[in-house]
Amino acid sequence: MTNNLDDLGVFLAVVRARGFRSAARTLGLSPATISDTIARLESRLDTRLLTRTTRSVAPTEAGHELAERIAPLLADAADAMDSVRSRSGTLQGRLTLNVPGAVMVDILPPLIEGFMARHPGVTVEIMVDDRLVDTVAAQCDAGVRYGEALAQDMIALPLGPRRQQAALAAAPAYLERAGIPAHPRDLLHHDCLRARFTSGALVPWEFERNGETLSLDVRARLTVGTNGSAALIGHAISGMGLCMAFRNWLQPHFDSGALVPVLQDWWPGFEGPFLYFHGRRPPAPLRAFVDYLRAARA
Incomplete structure (x- = not known):
């Protein structure tokens, strides 16, 4: 029975990692061991699970069905084992x-570091x-989203600042060369540096003032994926054009003088991020993380 559960855990890791080598790194096993385990499981079930x-590597129809059914079972088993181990007093x-x-950039990392320092027996994957x-x-215990993306059936807990703001910035050298915009529509005639979501959509440039x-x-002179936001800000500092990003990302550069705030009275505000999760039997590490966040906010 233990071998069966171990093999199923290896199979699920391959499905999540979409590859033998990635799964091997996650599990601390050799790719050959991963391959042998999958072959043994497919032989035992007399069906092909992976293409x-x-x-x-992608699951077949049978593999996809198996992964969906065993994921919550293995999660429950892991949670039960964690609960028993945690009775010793160490989560x-x-x-x-x-x-x-x-x-x-600056919201989640300090929270994770503080939580892990308090609970050294917990491992975290982000x-x-x-x-x-x-x-x-995605087989995750919880997610972080901004208010507009929260699902109705989820429990939501504020994470970090309750309000955030988007900010527009440019290097002094660029503004000296191109002029300072007096109104958002002036940006249509400026060099702009824009970010693009993984989905393919451009991050919108929105402004608000007095209703x-x-x-x-x-027009985007340069477009960078959202996972390269630090590089985008770096290009703005180099004087390539105007960029729009989270104010908390740009504030250190405002303080140093590397960037200058632009159209500050038009910067829009929005609700900060939330940790969200299903309220049904959250695993012990997640319950502890929720408690940690609530204490941190208090």
Whole structure:
């Protein structure tokens, strides 16, 4: 029975990692051991579970069905074992989070470090993904989203600042060369540096002031994926054009003088991020993380 559970765990790791080598690194096993385990499981079930190509590994229809059915069972088994181990007084287990890159700059990292220092028996895996995938489908315990992306059936807990703000910035050298915009529509005649979500959509440039809102499709001289936001800000500092990003990302550069705030009275505000999760039997590490966040906010 133990071998069966171990083999199923290896199979699920391959499905999640979409490859033998990635799964091997996650599990601390050799690719050969992973391959032998999958072959043994397929032989035992007398069916093919994975389709292998030179680039990736994907589950067959039978493999997809098996993965969906065993994932919650293995999660429950792991949670039960963690609960028993935690009776010794030291919390044990694994916490997996699905988060957008926006919270990985300065919001989530200090919270994770503080939580892990308090619970040294817990391991944490953070999946950074801007596609807003379903956390259950991604096999994660919880996700981080901004208010507009929260599902109705989820429990939501504020994470970090309750309010955030988007900011527009440029280097002094660029503004000296191109002039300072007096109104958001002036941006249509400026060099703009834009970010693109993994989904393919451009990050919108939106402005608001005294009840008036504007959404502009400015010309992008340079476009960078959202996972390269630090590079985008670096290009703005180099004087390539104007960039729009989270104010908390840009504030250190405002303080140093590397960037200058532009159209500050038009910067829009929005609700900060939330940790969200199903309230049904959250695993012990997630319950502890929720308690830690609540204490941190208090």
